Amino acid sequence: MISRDEALNLLRKYIKTENTVKHLMATEAIMKALARKFEPDKEEAWAMAGLLHDIDYETVDSETKEGHAKVSVEILKKEKVDLPESVLEAILAHGYNLYPEYKPKNKMEWSLFICDSLTGLIVATTLVRPDKKLASVKVKSVMKKFKQKAFAAGTRREDILLCKEHLGMELRDFVEISLQAMQGVAEELGL
Numbered sequence: 001m002i003s004r005d006e007a008l009n010l011l012r013k014y015i016k017t018e019n020t021v022k023h024l025m026a027t028e029a030i031m032k033a034l035a036r037k038f039e040p041d042k043e044e045a046w047a048m049a050g051l052l053h054d055i056d057y058e059t060v061d062s063e064t065k066e067g068h069a070k071v072s073v074e075i076l077k078k079e080k081v082d083l084p085e086s087v088l089e090a091i092l093a094h095g096y097n098l099y100p101e102y103k104p105k106n107k108m109e110w111s112l113f114i115c116d117s118l119t120g121l122i123v124a125t126t127l128v129r130p131d132k133k134l135a136s137v138k139v140k141s142v143m144k145k146f147k148q149k150a151f152a153a154g155t156r157r158e159d160i161l162l163c164k165e166h167l168g169m170e171l172r173d174f175v176e177i178s179l180q181a182m183q184g185v186a187e188e189l190g191l
Contacts, residue, residue, distance in 0.1 A: 001044060001082050002048065002082050002083060004047070007051050008021075010055070010079060010081065011024060011051070011055060014056070014057075014059060015055065015057060020054065022188075022189050022190065023054070023120070024050070024052070024053070024054055025051065025189060026119040026123070026181075026182050026185070027112070027115060027116060028047045028048075028050035029050070029185045030050060030118070030119065030178045030181045030182065031046040031049055031050030031051075031108075031111060032046060033177050033178070033184075034046065034107075034167075034177065035108075038111070042086070045084050045086055046111070049087045049090040049091060049108065050115075052072065052081075052087070052091065053069070053091045053094050055075050055076065056071035056075055059071055065098060068095055069093075069095025069098065069099065070092065072091050073092055076088065076091075089109060090108050090112045093105070093109035093110075094112045107166075110162065113159060114159055114160055114163050114166065115178055117155050118155070118174075118178050120155055121146060121151075121152045121155040121160075122134075122142055122179055123189075123191065124145070124151065124152035124155075125137055125142050133186070133191060134179075134182055134183045134189065137183075139172060139175050139176045139179055142175050142179060143171070143172060143175060146160075146171070146175070
């Protein structure tokens with residue numbers, strides 16, 4: 001399988017916006033934490049799904065997102081990236097909102113779909129804190145902001161709420177795992 005350093009180099013070939021790269025690293029951290037819970041022996045694959053899922057973000061049309069997720073898989077295949085098929089399927093499944101035919105079918109796919117939007121809410125919660133540090137963010141703060149629909153309005157809260165149905169996790173527990181995962185890579189995220 002591709003190494004993390006190789007994956008980051010490839011990402012930077014396609015993604016020039018540092019905030020997008022940080023979103024991908026945050027998603028990678030959450031996916032690793034979720035893998036430890038659901039499939040510990042596949043932690044690297046889960047991490048790669050998180051890290052590479054939006055490699056097409058600056059390639060597809062920013063308004064329509066036409067082809068998003070599909071183009072990511074095309075890029076990874078064109079670049080001959082060594083990844084398990086499960087990673088490519090998870091990347092396609094994260095585009096479920098655009099392509100209902102890619103409905104997630106397992107924990108890895110649902111985890112990526114559900115956590116994708118949560119990273120933005122956690123970052124936004126961090127940025128309104130006086131110190132702007134992930135270390136000072138509490139689960140309670142993220143939960144409070146989750147309820148405020150106007151806060152980080154682009155957050156797909158309905159997707160995140162699927163954690164109970166598809167991952168068997170209460171929202172608070174899902175937020176806690178995600179926040180702790182992001183806190184673990186706070187330096188890399190610049191937060």
